[in-house]
Amino acid sequence: MRRSARPARAATRLLVAPRQRLAPLIDASADAETDADTRLRVDWCLEGATPHTLSDTSPPEAWQALTRLAASHPVTLLLAADAVSHFHLAAPRGLKRREWPLLLETVTSEAVDQLHLNPLQRGRGHLELIALPRAELAAWHAWARRLGLAPTGWSCAFLALPRPARPDQITTLDDGSHRLCLGLAAPVAPGAPEARQWLAWPRDWPLPPAWRERECQVVDGDGDGERHDDERHDGGEAAAEQARRRSLTWLAAQPPPRCRSPMTAARAGKGSPGGLSDVRAGWRGPSPCWYCSTPRCGWPRAGAKTPRRASVRRRRWPRASSAHRRPTPRRRWPAAPMPSTPWPGAIGNSARPWQRPRHS
Numbered sequence: 001m002r003r004s005a006r007p008a009r010a011a012t013r014l015l016v017a018p019r020q021r022l023a024p025l026i027d028a029s030a031d032a033e034t035d036a037d038t039r040l041r042v043d044w045c046l047e048g049a050t051p052h053t054l055s056d057t058s059p060p061e062a063w064q065a066l067t068r069l070a071a072s073h074p075v076t077l078l079l080a081a082d083a084v085s086h087f088h089l090a091a092p093r094g095l096k097r098r099e100w101p102l103l104l105e106t107v108t109s110e111a112v113d114q115l116h117l118n119p120l121q122r123g124r125g126h127l128e129l130i131a132l133p134r135a136e137l138a139a140w141h142a143w144a145r146r147l148g149l150a151p152t153g154w155s156c157a158f159l160a161l162p163r164p165a166r167p168d169q170i171t172t173l174d175d176g177s178h179r180l181c182l183g184l185a186a187p188v189a190p191g192a193p194e195a196r197q198w199l200a201w202p203r204d205w206p207l208p209p210a211w212r213e214r215e216c217q218v219v220d221g222d223g224d225g226e227r228h229d230d231e232r233h234d235g236g237e238a239a240a241e242q243a244r245r246r247s248l249t250w251l252a253a254q255p256p257p258r259c260r261s262p263m264t265a266a267r268a269g270k271g272s273p274g275g276l277s278d279v280r281a282g283w284r285g286p287s288p289c290w291y292c293s294t295p296r297c298g299w300p301r302a303g304a305k306t307p308r309r310a311s312v313r314r315r316r317w318p319r320a321s322s323a324h325r326r327p328t329p330r331r332r333w334p335a336a337p338m339p340s341t342p343w344p345g346a347i348g349n350s351a352r353p354w355q356r357p358r359h360s
Helices: 060-072 097-104 134-146 237-253 262-267 308-316
Strands: 014-018 042-046 052-054 075-078 085-090 115-123 126-133 151-155 169-174 178-185 195-202 215-218
Touching: 014 060, 014 134, 014 237, 042 237, 052 060, 075 134, 085 097, 085 195, 097 115, 097 126, 115 134, 126 134, 126 195, 134 151, 134 262, 169 237
Parallel strands: 014 075, 075 151, 169 215
Antiparallel strands: 014 042, 042 052, 085 126, 115 126, 169 178, 178 195
């Protein structure tokens, strides 16, 4: 059977956006579950479809319909934009993944060993990360499992904002509670691209002066347009609800990329990135050899980047280390007997030189 050369089409994702910033605290020791513990006010939509809203007053059939859709579509949790942190820092060359939290110890007051880090951009001399407390992410996953959802990842609205064309421009999106602004700053390292800046600002407040002076490009469900910051946003609930609906419609048309959850990454064999336990515990020792699985072997570990010339030389003439080398026995020639007096019959043509009599 001949297969098509076209790439496989990605499944349509189901975006689930809770209204709360933090997941509800659910007592795992409680025997009975209440609907108020799990049925929060949630917005959900399929990619390219119309968003819907569910709450504790919605009928059970509406929640069951969401559960049936989650069984056939991959679920992505769209968390609040002000619940995540964004960092674009200068990073030394050769920095390992487990050492990423060491860069955040001087720029954040949170416990860096309790953060889940997801890379957005990684280049020579710079690193862009998005951070979220691991306990909060686990609480949202536990809440989703109680609803019958199995999230494959998480995301936020910041990841869907288009990049401004110039440093004197910003891109904003009103999600009903905050104005999400994306701007550009000077590169953090020589040769790196311009750093991206995120700002989640209350929608009723005017922007800071440094952001207010830039040209504002607003994106929403009604289309892109230029608006001035002097245009104040109404603080009513109806206006906030309309802004929320417009932002969800725009996110459904241009969904943000998915960030892999720690549970999904561990299931895929990549482990949970961003932990400091193995860094502060000390060096674990050399990696096992790909040839003999010996930890103390001197061969390059699996996946190590070596120059092509050295790799070709190693492939043609492999040099075994002391772990591979076998003891080679020395060649010891047997000592020839040197009899002082030859025995009878040894004298003749067949006799050895030392067996023949000496002539004076």
